[in-house]
Amino acid sequence: MLGFHDSYMIQQMLNDVDFRPFTICLYNITIFIASIPDNNNYEGFAASFTYKYKQKQSVIWQKIEGGLFSISIFQNGEMVKQFQDITASSVWNQTQLLRNCDGIDLFGINHPLVQFKFKERYERLFSKTCTLDDWNNKRIMQYMFKLYLKKHVPGDDELWYRILNRWYNQKSTIIEIKSFIRDFYNDNHEINMRELRAWRVMLEAIGCKNITPFERDVSDMEFWSRAKDPKGDIETISNLFSNGFLNTTLNSTIRNDEFENCKDTANVFWYSLCESLDANPNGSSGKIRILSIVAENFTYEELMKNLQV
Template sequence: LVPELHYGPFLRDWWYFSDSQIQDSHIYAIPIRLGFQVALKLNLIIRIVRNLENPNIPGFICEGEGINSGVLSSSSAAINTIYGRVFGNKSKTKYPGATMLGFHNPYMIQQMLNNVDFRPFTICLYGIKIFMASIPDNNNYEGFASSFMYKYKQKQSVIWQKIEGGLFSISIFQDGEMVKQFQDITASSVWDQTNLLRNCNGVDLFGINHPLVQFKFKERYERLFPKTCTLDDWNHERIMRHMFKLYLKKHVPRNEDLWHRVLYRWYNQKSTIIEIKSFICDVYNDNHEISIREFRAWRVMFEAIGCKNITPFERDISDMEFWSRAKDPKGDIETILNLFSNGLLNTKLNSTIKNNEFKNYKDTTNVFWYSLRESLDSNPNGSNGKIRILSIVAENFIYEELMENLQ
């Protein structure tokens, strides 16, 4: 897509709206892509180019086998011109350009919509069809744009409305050229300058308050700033800052970098498991005591960004909480459960060994190595084919000792 064409003053010419689509603005337009071409019968093709008389609108060429329609203003005219030359004037069949270009073919439509982030739509106010050209991803409407056709000084014109730099602007185009521009700090005041549509509300003419536009604002914002994300989004600054504002901003200390340090450290450590309270306090490193509300906010935050509480015991045993950031936490769940069941987690109330298989193990060393073997058996291979050893246990031993005792 070409931004100045498909999202500019002349967007109405660069998107295809069928009659049904115009009646139902919930169905978006299909882009008329510059350079797009379709093969027709008799080895003919039709291509989309810029119009020679007005490069701001599309032109259409149908050509092949030494025959050329020239650049015409409609696809139907280009196609029927060539077919008339091929079959002669005897053929009374008229070919609809939109259909020949594939605008009614689901497969072709899907191809034309590839990588299209925003598709314009229309609203109707005061009997005017207003084309919504841009819905920004912010709350101050910066970058919002819309256009419609109306007469200015007795001549049909394109009315281009935009919010930019905190100002509301109206630009009037005739024959592809801007003939007048107005700017002011509000929609109403800028429309007052034009002396046009004086009985209409300026905000309404921009289209900002229309229910469908407001719905699309909300829809786009929620798509760009979701309420949940995955581990893959942890390096996406915009998404993570949005998560921080949603869940933590009101509850964490004033230094906004602390939350980022917590996630950065967890993301880059080998183990996917943390004990939430001690981990956060260690990152804070300022004797900060986490309040109940702050701790609750961290819980909600972790859950929203794809983490899972894998604590294997109830709070009457300990107030410690273990969390996993693994995409598939099943292995971490089994690992932490085995460690707890075998008495290898340092909780306030140490658990007792209930597994009957431990009756033959008389000292803690044997219990430890038995438990680690169980953890390895239950912990699945990672994506690289290597077994992950829980770092909270394994990092305290040299490789030779691990291999010797786990044989």
């Protein structure tokens, strides 16, 4: 006995199977849904049913592949005819069969159960969160956009993916959220709290961390890190803030008592930056992240001279 009579054993064997074929009924025809893909363009979808072709009982095999709708007719295990076209209706017109039926219905794509299975499979394959390693997977990131941002922001998933890639490819792992998302909106748009909350939820879902070193009553600036280990970025932002370099709404002056009598803010900046470099626990890679925050605003000679490197 192999255990196939045991419902518990059957369920255990099916636990890791992400798709189980099923049947639907249309026009008094039982259609066997053999494959549902994990995408939104139906590429890889396959279904079949039995029907007579040239007076012989045949298997009608339908699939979507390479952007084409295909119908293959089998008799006694051999393919006797094949049709292809760019739509379900046009390919069924070629067969001269079931002329009173809609081709898209015969494929089964629009059936409520099939649509439900599409949605169920898609959501099951994609988690509601992802890691930084998934950022290169465009399909996962587009799903994240649809899950968290599509209802709240203008633009589309292509624009979102380009903006995210820009952050992924830049040297600094730190962004200020409002500056970062500005390209998503026109110049006159004022980001409301609902939109901002959606961005925060999305950033957390894709593996980012809020590293803002102050409360919102101090400033509405908000810093986020995409580093796998954000400890170095947290240290960097905290040091820059505590030494008065971050130009926030209520923190535009120097707070550190050590600089109380200092009038040369340029010297304060270089001192603060050196302190941040020395305090960073991540070695050279951490120092590179700090320098990348400000390097665009200074020449190579200035950095060499003032940091004494």
